[in-house]
Amino acid sequence: MSDSRTVFVAGGAGFIGLHVVNQLLERDWKVRIFDNMWRGDRDKANELAKTGNVEVIDQDIRSGAAVAAAMKGASHVIHLAADSINKSVADPYSSIDVNVVGSHNVFATAADQGIQRVVYASSASVYGDPEKLPMHEDDKLNPLTPYCITKRTGEDLLRYYERRAGLSWIALRFFNVYGPGQKTTAYYTSVINHFVNRLRNGEAPVIDGAGEQSMDFIHVKDIARAVVLATESEKANAAINVGTGIDTSVAQLARILIDAIGADVEPQFNPREVLVSRRAADTTRAKEMLGFEYSIPVGEGMTDLIRFEAAQDKK
Ligand SMILES: NC(=O)c1ccc[n+]([C@@H]2O[C@H](COP(=O)([O-])OP(=O)(O)OC[C@H]3O[C@@H](n4cnc5c(N)ncnc54)[C@H](O)[C@@H]3O)[C@@H](O)[C@H]2O)c1
Structure with missing residues (x-):
């Protein structure tokens, strides 16, 4: 698979991932779906592989070696793989393992391999219970569960690799996707x-x-469009809300x-x-940085x- 315009999509066989991959294909990207199929739809991913522009890699982000091998030659990274919010209270060990260790593998590898842009699925849940509406990116964060804590940690790790290695990133704080x-x-x-x-x-x-x-509530097709805009945007290095307002x-x-x-x-x-x-x-930043509106x-x-x-x- 050619190296230019190739996106490594961790969690690409999941709910949001499959919508993202479809929109990437419409825009002539080549895609590598990297997913352990815990909640992924293997059949739909394999169906997309028949286009010839999608590879499906059935691996786990907790394996740094698997991530490094699969990312080789890719130009961009979209990271959507995560342990779900439901699971995080019942099994915080797994949440920390997948969402912190796994995310770190993705970001550190992207920094090592000179990836041009990392887009990360963060969450509105990093704000906790908001003190006012609309919720603005610079409001105080108060993540209340292991899942929410890991999402904020993911954003902090991206800032670290920006400082250390010049990594270019966007963290999208998705609101309630349906x-x-x-x-x-x-x-x-x-x-x-x-x-x-x-x-x-x-x-x-x-x-x-x-x-x-x-x-x-924000429709998954709008979310996927925001992810593609963030992948292609010239602006970077910020957390951005993705909601309707x-x-x-x-x-x-x-x-x-x-x-x-x-x-x-x-x-x-x-x-x-x-x-x-x-x-x-608050949707101002999404409009200003990405030109995104629902x-x-x-x-x-x-x-x-x-x-x-x-x-x-x-x-
Ligand atoms: N759906 C929402 O309302 C919402 C809101 C805010 C943030 N998010 C975030 O968006 C992202 C995508 O969410 P979704 O709703 O599509 O969830 P999903 O569970 O449908 O998709 C996640 C995908 O990641 C894969 N995955 C999980 N653990 C993995 C691992 N260890 N290694 C490799 N792959 C793994 C799963 O198999 C699945 O295909 C997640 O990071 C989620 O936290 C979603």
Whole structure:
């Protein structure tokens, strides 16, 4: 495989990874998917390999030797591989191992091999519970779980290799990503799945408290576009939020999904004390540095997702 415009994509067979790889191929990149298939879709990755522009390497980022061998000759790196947030509280040892040791292998190797740009999947969860909305990149970080701590550590390691070896990097702080191909267990967005399942059974979505807790839902195709823009951007060396800037409350989400499914029900409210957390990205830096703005409004994205899932069920 030729060396110019070749991207090593760690975690490229995962939910976001497959969308990223598809968009890279549309822009004539050659791709090496490096994934241990823990949560990856091997069949879809192998399908992409048939284009002749994708190699699939079934290896683990915890092996520095495997990373070094597979990255040789690549020009760019996108690092999406991680232990999930759900697993991090139950098994912090594994989180630290994959997300810190593994990420370090990716970044140190990229610095050693003179990679032109590293794009890293960080997370809005590095902020913890925000003190104000929208959440700005320079706000205080307060990561609350091992997963969130590892994401901040990843950003710090990138800054270290920038100082030590001139590494060029962008850390994208993804907000609440949703869309076709997402695992039903996804932590923040599992509420979508829960509501959709109830609506499909003719049941009303049940909302705890007043449904005021909110998320900044961003469609996976918009996320993938931001990743490609960050890979190709002339600007670098910063953490950048990737969200819509809009906080959608759980009550609004229930209404959006009822309309998308066309169900004849009203949401039910389960009165109880709920810790209201809210999220919305400050999107100024993404626009200024990457020229990125979201393109898929949440109502349209959820309607598409429901159509996609209904089509999958019929297969
Ligand atoms: N989905 C979201 O809402 C969201 C939000 C913020 C940040 N992120 C981050 O974006 C990235 C991609 O998320 P996703 O939703 O596509 O998750 P995912 O689990 O679908 O994808 C991660 C991929 O990494 C692979 N992987 C895991 N451990 C590995 C290892 N040790 N070696 C090699 N490959 C390994 C998995 O097999 C999987 O294919 C992750 O880093 C995640 O933390 C996601």
